[in-house]
Amino acid sequence: MERDHVQLSKRMSYILRHNPSDIDIELDDQGWVDFDRFVEQLRSAGGVNVDRFDVLDVILENDKQRFQLVNNRIRAAQGHSIDVDLGLQPATPPQTLWHGTVDRFLDSILANGLVPSGRTHVHLSDSIETARTVGARRGTPIVLTVDAEAMAAAGHWFFCSANGVWLADNVPPSFLST
Ligand code: HQG
Numbered sequence: 400m401e402r403d404h405v406q407l408s409k410r411m412s413y414i415l416r417h418n419p420s421d422i423d424i425e426l427d428d429q430g431w432v433d434f435d436r437f438v439e440q441l442r443s444a445g446g447v448n449v450d451r452f453d454v455l456d457v458i459l460e461n462d463k464q465r466f467q468l469v470n471n472r473i474r475a476a477q478g479h480s481i482d483v484d485l486g487l488q489p490a491t492p493p494q495t496l497w498h499g500t501v502d503r504f505l506d507s508i509l510a511n512g513l514v515p516s517g518r519t520h521v522h523l524s525d526s527i528e529t530a531r532t533v534g535a536r537r538g539t540p541i542v543l544t545v546d547a548e549a550m551a552a553a554g555h556w557f558f559c560s561a562n563g564v565w566l567a568d569n570v571p572p573s574f575l576s577t
Pocket residue numbers: 412463465478499500501504507508511512513514515516517518521522532533537564
């Protein structure tokens with residue numbers, strides 16, 4: 400993605416996951432907003448020089464497919480802190496999932512489990528490489544292994560977002576290993 404589009408993607412993520420009022424829009428209960436209104440408000444309230452083709456490029460070329468465009472409405476596929484119902488069905492996870500973090504969180508995570516600090520869910524990855532990239536956003540990455548199979552067997556629910564991120568309400572310490 401072009402550098403300008405990376406910036407635009409970050410701004411779109413912020414608005415659609417955390418703060419739609421920043422450009423004076425409202426999301427519906429499932430997190431959607433009309434695409435044309437989104438672009439218009441992004442242009443006027445956001446003070447950025449973008450048109451609908453820039454926004455479309457971000458949606459289509461996004462490395463993580465962070466956005467969905469359906470019936471001329473846009474939403475973030477996951478990562479919300481605001482309360483939206485993505486309508487995801489519980490799904491059977493792979494045997495193992497991974498979570499990327501950093502050393503300074505480790506003691507707390509091993510004591511309390513993974514908890515969603517700010518977001519609606521804990522985010523888990525289906526590959527070590529992806530988890531490493533997630534952790535590397537904050538420093539030298541540490542990748543934790545999640546025994547997803549045992550967790551599911553114990554009655555915990557998993558959801559898989561439209562862009563392949565695995566979501567859980569939390570992960571108790573007993574299902575985590577370093
Ligand atoms: C940590 C990006 C202390 C957790 C990424 C993480 C991902 C605890 C941080 C997506 C804890 C939360 C989400 C505990 C968890 N004590 N720390 N008990 N439990 N933590 O950003 O998973 O590029 O909300 O390890 O690629 O880092 O934005 O979650 O470090 O998919 O699309 O608390 O965000 O996607 O941080 O990242 P976050 P995350 P995008």
